Amino acid sequence: MTDRERRQVGRPATIEAPRETILAHAASLFATMGYENTSLQDVARAVGISKAAVYHYFSTKQQIYDEIVVVMLQQLEAFVRERVEKAERSEDGIRAFMVAHATFMEENFTEFVTLLHGHGGTSRVRSPGEIAARDSYETVLRTMLQQAQDRGELNIDNVASASRAILSMLNWMSRWFRPDGERRAAEFAEDYFKLLYMGFKRR
């Protein structure tokens, strides 16, 4: 083994799509260990590069987190919008929203958990980009519910409350759902929809 091989410095371990690779590994670690319990050393080790290399692509740890969140929110909205627009009846639109949200969550599980439960505590500062992306996404559901009510197609007298209820059920899924379990996330979403659509009341 030559000295050059042993003390390799410079450009030995170039990986392709470094930013995306780093983000994916970071999301996985953030999701399981939590943001605060994940060091950039951990991230670097998972990717197979040095910590300094991580800093070559990102300037702070927070920036890595923010990028995961915003990218996920934007992809989520695009994914859901596409499926919602195909629906004709109001109830199909709502069902499509719930199923699409759950499906996306399952397909991007670690990033999604990072998005919702990455940090502990409530005082996290949300970046402007994150706030905008969140609002934009929630508006998709809210306008759908409002239209259904305005057209008299569904019985939704409290749109804000219904919207919150739907998102709450879906968001909390990321707390107990396990991708390696028997049932798909979409199935649980279907159950939730049926529940909300039919109601408890006996007829």
Add this chain to the structure above:
Amino acid sequence: MTDRERRQVGRPATIEAPRETILAHAASLFATMGYENTSLQDVARAVGISKAAVYHYFSTKQQIYDEIVVVMLQQLEAFVRERVEKAERSEDGIRAFMVAHATFMEENFTEFVTLLHGHGGTSRVRSPGEIAARDSYETVLRTMLQQAQDRGELNIDNVASASRAILSMLNWMSRWFRPDGERRAAEFAEDYFKLLYMGFKRR
């Protein structure tokens, strides 16, 4: 100023109910900053004692967290059980459960947030006591729903799903609810109940 006054060591700042005081301040900090971003120095400063004094009453940081969680879960169950048992009709029981849960959350907000969102990440080790307390609490709701269905008083064909749905909505409240806002948590819980009871479907 004598030397004795300046370098006071020993027993100068005794507080009453030290354990409870420490737990309350710790819960408040855990809830806002997150468990990992709260140092025991922070806790000690909030209480007005030294960090070493905290270690006189608790042996690890984790122990403080665990105690907050278990105590809250037990008090929650007692609080909710008392109110649920008064209900006669099945739907009143469910409504009582939801309203009581929300009310308890509001009255013990910081501890509750700590319970649900204190840690980041999913790999937190739940203590045996916490698991038992959680199971016990969820059983209250599940048996209530099962009875309503068995007696044919309500239309709940998927008890597991309905139980998850209810707890999801209530648990997620601790993410967006603010105790200093206009509406009480119980009002939101009432809205949710109405939604689940009536359903979206037009009649």
Add this chain to the structure above:
DNA sequence: TTTATTACCGGCTAGCCGGTCAATAATTAA
């Protein structure tokens, strides 16, 4: 061929954190 740029590395540092400990003061028991 020289120069500039990009991709990476090892090593460092200032600072914080959980936890320990010996010392001291107040309180209680003997």
Add this chain to the structure above:
DNA sequence: TTAATTATTGACCGGCTAGCCGGTAATAAA
């Protein structure tokens, strides 16, 4: 009065972390 117990402190330690820096190798541009 004395001894034991309990409450509390400041000082300290080992370990870890985010971020920085000086340097090096490969590539691209001039």
